[in-house]
Amino acid sequence: MKSTGISRRMFLSSGAVLAGSAVLAASPLKNWSFREETPSVGEIIDAFIAQVPSGAIPHTVDTLKAGSRDTKVTGVVTTMFATIEVVRKAIDLKANFIIAHEPTFYNHLDDVAWLQQDDVYQYKKALLEKHGIAVWRNHDYIHAHHPDGVNKGVEDMLGWRQWAVKDQPVYELPAPQPLSGLIAELKKKLGIASLRYVGDLQQRCRKILLLPGAYGGKAQIEAIGKYKPDVICCGEIAEWETAEYVRDARAKGDQLSLVVLGHIASEEPGSIFMIDWLKQHFPKVKAFHVHPGNSLSFA
Incomplete structure (x- = not known):
């Protein structure tokens, strides 16, 4: 699925000073399969940026959150969140470079000034310092990649590529299916134990609006108005925004449902996309995908 032009909640920063080292301008992609030396953290970062049509993104949040660009890479872990458990797993795997999609230090900019006295x-x-581990956030660049690496990862995991509507975040199934069946498919293919929804489980759904991650309520609601789906499947919501809009739409008489997949479940397939990219361009580097698990549980 190609980029739709809808603004994402966490695509570009406001231009504030970011934590970590700035990503250097992209350098030409090197074919590391014909080189003997171990690549550095910076060389892997630059190789990925070199494949992004926009090149280096000003004011990006995709900076090093720990470690150095000059570190020689012993192994790479891709993941959604570089949690402490993921860091420990990287240590066990003897991998000293973590590529994470989301923040490491609990806020979009990874601003740590307010955390200096915090024990966690x-x-x-x-x-991270003790084990010499570098952490790079790959958020803006993977979304700017063509195709969007997260969307492609989700699409591949669901097996929906053939149903994609060109240049839209929309999938049209060959035949309608009940919302209950769609939910069961999403849970099975994305490995989700439980999810939330608004709608009638017997509603027939054919046109699906898929918005992984956190687009924000305004963008989600505007996309509903633009694409007129039977169901919107999104990563996360503010409960007073999209859920209430869908509830009112149904009270008005619209056949519209909402399925909330969860942020991690809806975007973790992008980390699998990164594994495939690393194996293609850096085949001599050990690369592992480590799922961070879900932070929230259902009682």
């Missing part, structure tokens, strides 16, 4: 932050920072 200090523990995590010390753990």
